[in-house]
Amino acid sequence: MKYHLVTLGCQMNISDSGRVKTYIENLGYESTDNPHEADLLGVIACSVRQKAIDKVYNLIAVWNRQKGSRPFSTFLTGCILPDDREKFLKSFDMVFDMRDLTNFADMLAKHTHEGTYYPKLSREEQAYQMDYFWKLEGRQPDKFEAFVPIQNGCDKFCTYCAVPYTRGREVSRSSSEIVEEVKCLVNAGFKSITLLGQNVNSYGLDKKGKEISFAQLLDLIGRYGDESGKEFYVYFTSPHPRDMTDDVLETIAKYKCLGKWIHIPIQSGDTEMLKRMNRKYDIERYRSVIHSIRTILPTATIFTDIIVGFTGETLEEFENTRRAVLEFKYNMAFIAMYSPRPGAKSSQWVDDVPKDEKSRRYAVLSEDLKSVSSLYTASMVGKEFRILVNGHDRLDGYLSGLTEGKIAVRFKSENEALIGSFVNVKITKSSDFSAEGEMIYC
Numbered sequence: 495m496k497y498h499l500v501t502l503g504c505q506m507n508i509s510d511s512g513r514v515k516t517y518i519e520n521l522g523y524e525s526t527d528n529p530h531e532a533d534l535l536g537v538i539a540c541s542v543r544q545k546a547i548d549k550v551y552n553l554i555a556v557w558n559r560q561k562g563s564r565p566f567s568t569f570l571t572g573c574i575l576p577d578d579r580e581k582f583l584k585s586f587d588m589v590f591d592m593r594d595l596t597n598f599a600d601m602l603a604k605h606t607h608e609g610t611y612y613p614k615l616s617r618e619e620q621a622y623q624m625d626y627f628w629k630l631e632g633r634q635p636d637k638f639e640a641f642v643p644i645q646n647g648c649d650k651f652c653t654y655c656a657v658p659y660t661r662g663r664e665v666s667r668s669s670s671e672i673v674e675e676v677k678c679l680v681n682a683g684f685k686s687i688t689l690l691g692q693n694v695n696s697y698g699l700d701k702k703g704k705e706i707s708f709a710q711l712l713d714l715i716g717r718y719g720d721e722s723g724k725e726f727y728v729y730f731t732s733p734h735p736r737d738m739t740d741d742v743l744e745t746i747a748k749y750k751c752l753g754k755w756i757h758i759p760i761q762s763g764d765t766e767m768l769k770r771m772n773r774k775y776d777i778e779r780y781r782s783v784i785h786s787i788r789t790i791l792p793t794a795t796i797f798t799d800i801i802v803g804f805t806g807e808t809l810e811e812f813e814n815t816r817r818a819v820l821e822f823k824y825n826m827a828f829i830a831m832y833s834p835r836p837g838a839k840s841s842q843w844v845d846d847v848p849k850d851e852k853s854r855r856y857a858v859l860s861e862d863l864k865s866v867s868s869l870y871t872a873s874m875v876g877k878e879f880r881i882l883v884n885g886h887d888r889l890d891g892y893l894s895g896l897t898e899g900k901i902a903v904r905f906k907s908e909n910e911a912l913i914g915s916f917v918n919v920k921i922t923k924s925s926d927f928s929a930e931g932e933m934i935y936c
């Protein structure tokens with residue numbers, strides 16, 4: 495028996511798909527890239543953008559055209575909005591929450607159309623289901639870069655975001671399991687490991703004193719890194735500015751294996767806008783977080799996420815975001831032009847910034863970003879960096895990789911055996927977001 499699985503969306507979905515594969519293969523299925531020969535066809539969905547939802551409908555329409563000519567079953571799981579579940583059940587044989595993977599063998603056996611899905615679970619019940627899910631072996635999409643989920647769901651309810659409705663409330667994974675998985679990955683040769691969660695720095699709070707804090711979790715991993723004597727980096731994404739505490743940064747400073755790279759979403763540089771986004775911090779609070787990062791981790795690079803053209807964004811509010819980018823000197827910002835996400839609170843508000851104006855703000859902010867990120871890359875010239883080689887560069891005859899702070903660096907080499915290992919590179923040139931150098935042979 496064969497299965498074909500399509501995964502849409504973010505790193506969390508990619509990470510989840512590794513566990514779904516383990517579960518399905520434990521039932522005796524083999525993976526196939528060819529949907530036409532699969533007995534089981536599944537999608538791990540993302541409901542965050544309309545485009546991703548359209549893709550789900552396109553996929554199932556193509557698959558269902560084969561119904562009648564051969565027997566197969568279809569399922570949908572992942573991030574699905576409550577309002578979409580009934581609609582999707584008209585096209586898929588089974589629709590279920592990732593937490594209900596535990597019932598999948600049963601559903602498959604009955605080939606139910608009733609969809610034993612989405613019961614209103616309490617936080618304790620959600621935690622129980624997630625514990626089962628997290629105990630499955632997490633397949634990694636890459637040979638040296640891995641993702642480890644530490645938490646599922648979100649309690650923040652930002653007005654533009656649908657995650658709290660698709661993934662439920664925050665549930666933390668057991669710290670001993672997380673540390674165990676990190677150790678296994680390091681022993682298996684993984685060099686870059688990212689802890690995943692919607693709000694990693696509120697890790698453990700849902701357990702009300704029965705679990706360690708995020709800083710303590712990092713400390714356990716850091717200590718293991720020192721003891722192991724192996725070279726690897728552990729990162730995390732995403733922390734929330736409201737919950738970022740100095741003890742997290744101090745722990746990162748203490749250990750070599752904890753990557754000096756902080757991805758701290760700002761979303762807007764304007765306090766009034768942050769209120770409309772329900773981000774639960776103001777620009778002063780965000781400024782103090784950046785100050786702590788620069789003080790405690792002076793070599794850290796800082797990445798962020800920004801939305802331009804959110805409902806009601808005035809020119810002055812946008813100018814405040816520009817000021818923030820210039821002040822905080824990000825190394826990278828993932829800038830999104832606002833589009834309402836079905837299910838999120840702001841989707842009920844008028845999307846009143848015209849598309850052309852959003853594009854203009856995007857372009858202006860991108861230029862601001864380049865002007866500050868290039869200061870850092872220029873400062874790399876003449877210095878030596880440890881690079882984790884991750885593949886071929888677009889330029890023939892070059893390999894590329896990332897510094898500890900995730901700045902892309904390319905260097906001349908055709909030695910594929912270096913992919914997945916660390917090398918030293920002396921930087922000779924820089925561009926807006928990346929650098930070029932020469933490998934140093936020891």
Ligand code: SF4
Binds near residue numbers: 648650651734
């Ligand atoms: S954007 Fe806000 S609501 Fe969405 S996952 Fe992040 S913190 Fe939670």
